[in-house]
Amino acid sequence: MNGRDRVADRRLLRRELRAARTGPAVVVAAALLVAALAAVAGSFWIADASGASAIRNGATIVRTAWGESSWRAAAAVAAGIVGIALIVLAFTPGRRRRHGRAADRVGLVVDDGLLADAAARAVAERCMLPAAQVSATVTARRVQVRIRPTSGVLVDPAGASDAAQRALERLGFEVRPVVTVATTGVVG
Amino acid sequence: MTSSSRILNRAVLLVAGLLALAGGLLAARPFLPEGFVTTWWRPVQRAIADALSAVSSWQLPWGASDGARIAAASAGLVIAVAMIAFLTTRRRRRTRTMLAFADGTGTTSVDETIADAVLTDPLRRRGDVLSSRIKGYRIRGRTALHLSVVPRSGADLSALLAETERAVAGWDALSGTRAPVVVHFADRAGFDRLRSPTRAW
Numbered sequence: 001m002n003g004r005d006r007v008a009d010r011r012l013l014r015r016e017l018r019a020a021r022t023g024p025a026v027v028v029a030a031a032l033l034v035a036a037l038a039a040v041a042g043s044f045w046i047a048d049a050s051g052a053s054a055i056r057n058g059a060t061i062v063r064t065a066w067g068e069s070s071w072r073a074a075a076a077v078a079a080g081i082v083g084i085a086l087i088v089l090a091f092t093p094g095r096r097r098r099h100g101r102a103a104d105r106v107g108l109v110v111d112d113g114l115l116a117d118a119a120a121r122a123v124a125e126r127c128m129l130p131a132a133q134v135s136a137t138v139t140a141r142r143v144q145v146r147i148r149p150t151s152g153v154l155v156d157p158a159g160a161s162d163a164a165q166r167a168l169e170r171l172g173f174e175v176r177p178v179v180t181v182a183t184t185g186v187v188g
Numbered sequence: 189m190t191s192s193s194r195i196l197n198r199a200v201l202l203v204a205g206l207l208a209l210a211g212g213l214l215a216a217r218p219f220l221p222e223g224f225v226t227t228w229w230r231p232v233q234r235a236i237a238d239a240l241s242a243v244s245s246w247q248l249p250w251g252a253s254d255g256a257r258i259a260a261a262s263a264g265l266v267i268a269v270a271m272i273a274f275l276t277t278r279r280r281r282r283t284r285t286m287l288a289f290a291d292g293t294g295t296t297s298v299d300e301t302i303a304d305a306v307l308t309d310p311l312r313r314r315g316d317v318l319s320s321r322i323k324g325y326r327i328r329g330r331t332a333l334h335l336s337v338v339p340r341s342g343a344d345l346s347a348l349l350a351e352t353e354r355a356v357a358g359w360d361a362l363s364g365t366r367a368p369v370v371v372h373f374a375d376r377a378g379f380d381r382l383r384s385p386t387r388a389w
Binding site: 012013016044078087109121170 | 194196197204205206208211212213219260261263265327349356357360366369372373375
């Protein structure tokens with residue numbers, strides 16, 4: 001594999017981990033297309049007497065609404081909200097709930113839910129607890145494992161953390177999990 | 189997995205967002221403090237008046253026409269063409285031809301079903317896999333493979349990855365090429381969440 005292919009593969013992997021923003025961009029483009037076609041149609045239609053009168057009536061309605069402060073305020077708020085939402089969509093990375101890495105031959109992408117399952121199962125086995133008493137959450141930079149111990153049975157948080165870490169390392173993801181043990185247990 | 193430009197998606201969102209904010213600011217002008225408005229409203233008014241006076245003098249060579257109409261129609265046409273070009277390039281460029289060899293006698297194409305048999309069948313036969321599928325995409329002149337695997341609850345993901353890499357090595361040997369491959373271990377969705385962690389044979 002040459003350097004160019006390696007860069008392309010890394011790019012491919014990155015695309016799997018980030019949202020493309022195609023959906024919102026298509027909605028915006030479709031709205032702009034409709035507005036542009038309406039402008040073209042309107043500019044031809046206005047040459048016709050009936051078209052000119054219809055467009056004049058429409059313009060009067062818009063001008064009247066524009067003059068009323070309640071309508072104008074509503075339009076300003078709506079446009080402001082839409083504008084801010086679109087700018088946020090344009091600039092935020094749009095992380096998908098996945099982790100990825102380049103393996104020797106393939107690019108590997110694993111959903112966060114599966115990583116959480118793997119970490120929770122490893123901790124449950126290590127602490128000899130039923131799976132229902134261990135839960136895990138995986139986010140971009142954190143793995144949080146919560147243990148609800150059996151009453152009267154001690155749980156080793158360091159051992160649990162090691163078990164979760166090893167489970168994730170087997171897949172090539174190096175994250176140090178944070179383990180919290182509930183102060184109240186369940187009757188075993 | 190798509191080959192279309194993602195920067196363009198974000199550029200369209202940014203331009204539309206700025207236009208919406210400008211519209212919102214224009215609508216909110218009477219409610220804003222006088223000192224804040226005077227700094228920019230006069231130049232904006234002057235720019236709009238200059239633009240209107242400039243386009244009103246436009247004439248079509250074959251007959252009298254309103255300059256504003258010509259400007260609106262031209263701008264609308266340009267934006268419409270740009271948006272159609274944008275919308276038609278947003279689709280994913282899927283391909284069912286995973287490989288193609290050309291020589292003097294002709295071209296041999298390898299269909300998706302062959303890749304499916306080599307790459308996903310060994311995974312599908314495993315007890316800890318709910319489903320697996322392969323899709324091909326054309327990206328920058330190459331065919332990239334996206335292998336999606338949905339494991340059962342409690343599946344050993346590292347063993348599954350090893351099996352997947354063996355299948356990909358088999359595909360490399362068969363095809364004689366090294367196509368980019370993305371393996372996606374996907375979480376169970378919808379009714380798959382309710383399925384048993386073990387398969388009944």
